[in-house]
Amino acid sequence: MTPIVLYCPSFHGLGGECAPSQQLVTGGESLDQIQAVLDRGWIVAVPDGENLGITGLGPHTFLAARAAAHVTLDLARAAQALSDSAHSRQSHAPIVLWGYGDGGRAAVWASEQHRDYSPDLDLRGVAAGAVISDPGALARSGHSGPWAALALAGLIGLSRAYHHLPLRHVLTEDGLRVAQQAETLSAAVLLDQYRQPLEHWCKDPHPWDDPVWRYVLDHESRSAAGVPEVPVHLYHGAADKVVPVESGSGLFSEYQRNGVGVSWCEYDANHFRTAVDSIPDVMEALAGFLQGPRAPR
Known part of the structure; x- marks a missing residue:
């Protein structure tokens, strides 16, 4: 089955034309990460975020981790169903999550909510950069x-x-x-x-x-979150002035203490440069996750 990558981009705004689905149409969304996924021959799906993309439901629930996690997992389930239907097979397509900034927050919380909210998904791992661990x-x-x-x-x-x-x-x-x-x-x-x-x-x-x-x-704090049962790759820019590097490194330490299979990569770059410089390393991490076993149900 062709792997599916759920890519959660960083904050674009609270409403109007800020939804990634609309940004992709108008050229406002960076294609670097999406193109890297497509170059591997994988499927990519991009969630809008709660209250984005549908007129009249705003504003976007920015920083609300559970809502973001559920939107991400809902889209993963829809993408998996479409993929399963196209292939007419019994097995499910393997899924990995990738996010940056508040998108990274959505991705890690989705991995933490996976077992209780969507155990049917064949989730293999998550990569998350500049994670906002404590709003x-x-x-x-x-x-x-x-x-x-x-x-x-x-x-x-x-x-x-x-x-x-x-x-x-x-x-x-x-x-x-x-x-x-x-x-x-x-x-x-x-x-x-x-x-x-x-x-x-x-x-x-x-x-x-x-x-x-x-x-x-x-x-919305870490004490309210769960523990991922899939491997996690975290990364951050040492010169990040938007989300301080301590936010990501603190999450890394927490995951280590809780026995999560977690890796850490730190870049000598700011918030925006790191988002691009990290792409090759993230792609290698995701490829490794997809070769691994399915998470326990």
Whole structure:
């Protein structure tokens, strides 16, 4: 059976035309990773992410790991069913996951949710770069500076994922207005228009310490995650200013302690350069996973 690669790209925005499916049509999505998969003769499927690609359902639940994992595994199941039908065989196509940035977060959580959510999938392994392992820590360290809009996007995305909770109560009137405007914007526009630190839009300078937010972040932290039963390849840029390298190396150490078959590769590059420089190593890791045994059910 032809292998299937689920490729989860990094954050493009909260709505509008930010869905990878639309970005692929308009030329806004990088094809380097996708082309590398196709050059191997494998099938590639790219999930949009929850609330992207369907009009009126936004904003995207940015940083909500369980939602991202389930969307990824749902698409994997659909791709596997199509592949099985095309080949008219009883065996399932082997699947590997690959993601970067918040896409890496989606990929590792999908591998952790695999056994309970989709044990029918023949998942063989996962490669994930610049993984956002703790959104609370990322918000605290990156709530100001050139990437401040990502903290705002995280607040918006998580408040959409946990819409039954009053999470936007931490915002001022200006903050509520800005959040509503940002719900349909691309990452590029967000970063250009909202350069103020997150506290600028909040009633309190430490919104992530709010009791309701602490509850949400506890559910999005590593303590709420499972343990993959497939091998994992993690990688990160040492000069990454978007997602600090400690985020990925900490996950690597955690997986080691829990007995996961995990490898680590660190590049002397920034966030964006690493995404490209890592492709040959990732492809070799994925090829190795596909030669390995099926994960236990």
